[in-house]
Amino acid sequence: MRKRRDAPASELELMVRARALANRTVAEIARALNWPLPEDPKRAKGFVGQLIEAALGADPMAGELPDFPHLGVELKTVPIGPTGRTVESTFCCSIAMADVDREVWCSSRLRQRLARVLWMPVTGARFASLGERMVGKPVVWSPSAEEDASLRADWEDIIGSMARLGYVTAHLGSVMQARPKAANASVRQLGVDEMGATRLLPLGFYLRAPFTARIVAQP
Known part of the structure; x- marks a missing residue:
């Protein structure tokens, strides 16, 4: 039977667990x-993130709350490529399409999810086998005033475009972007544009790779 650790009692205990995973391979943790380990690479998507969640005691039922609800800490697993850089953007949260004309940054879902984040870099993405990939040094992070201002500016541009036009392009935003979440382009959910209620493609906020690279590179 698959094991899962109990939730950590404090952020300190969480960090002790996270540091204990550093320099261990996915195979060792599994x-x-x-x-x-999944034998079919097509079934391996998301495996590393789920494994680290179990090893740290994240709440599998957290839903839209942070992964450690009682600590207010979100967990993000970041794949690192052969050059030592992050290889893809990082999903943050889904966008409440029906609320885009009413949300404000200070109380937004995105800001709440990014208030406190434990970043777990995993080296070996795209060049090592799943089991050989290795967990790097964890970083616990809260946005600085400058980072918060950059996130807010992008958030306001993206939400503003959606509220006015009913759509947004992935090119908008310097440190983050909005992209479709649905695998099927025919999927729609209730949203709002300048004409009122409409059916829109579900979107999510993603941090751009250079932004997350700066975070996980912190000493």
């Missing part, structure tokens, strides 16, 4: 928790 073996300790009795998680079999």
Whole structure:
């Protein structure tokens, strides 16, 4: 049976667990928790993130709350490529399409999710086998005033475009972007544009790779 650790009692305990995973391979962590490695690469998507969640005691039922609701800490697993850089953008949260004309930055879902984040870099993405990938040094992070201002500016541009036009392009935003979440382009959810209620493609906020690279590179 797959094992999952109990929730940590404090942020300090969480960081002790996170540091204990550093320099361990995915195969080693999976073996300790009795998680079999997926044999089919197509079934491996999301496996590393789920494994680290289990090893740290994240709440699998957190939903739209942070992964450690009682601590207010979100967990983000970041794949690192052969050059030592992040290889893809990082999903933050879905966009409440029906509320885009009413949300404000200070109380937004995105700001709440990014208030406190534990970043777990995983090296070996795109060049090492799943089991050989290795967890790097964890970083616990809260946005600085400058980072918060950059996130807010992008958020206001993206939400403003959606409220006015009913759509947004992935090119908008310097440190983050909005992209479709649905695998099927025919999927729609209730949203708002300048004409009122409409059906829109579900979107999510994603941090751009250079932004997350600066975070995980912190000493």
